[in-house]
Amino acid sequence: MLTSINHIGIAVSDLETSKNLYKSLFNISSFHEEIVESQKVSIASFSLNGILIELTAPISEDSPIAQFIQKKGEGIHHIAFTSNTIQDDLDKAESNGIQLIQKTPIQGAHEMLIAFLHPKSTGGVLMEFCQHSSEL
Helix, strand or coil, rough: EEEEEEEEEECCCHHHHHHHHHHHCCCCCEEEEEEHHHHCCCEEEECCCEEEEEEEEECCCCCCCHHHHHHHHCCEEEEEEEEEEEHHHHHHHHCCCCEEEECCCEEEEHHEEEEEEEEHHCCCEEEEEEEHHCCC
């Protein structure tokens, strides 16, 4: 079952420049940083009143984030929702006509399993379902 907004993903070209911007805007003192090889990205995230903001930069030219930035420029990339039954939620979405980018979850950041829903079938919004690995 989907329970809440997990994070908002923001596509950025330069992670350090973007971190400095968000530090100054929100007085952020530290970021969680990691590389997600499966998505070919480097992330820096921080919590803002319980909502995770995830700055996402490509680490290779064939990264989905690199392709997004090439087509649309930097900006909001996706909204992610927390699930406690990710495979069931994916199956339900697909049975309701939603096109899935991943039919089964893959490993993502923050020790979560993730899967994306295609924006062509979600009103133009790239959506991600996330479930913490510890909840499986």
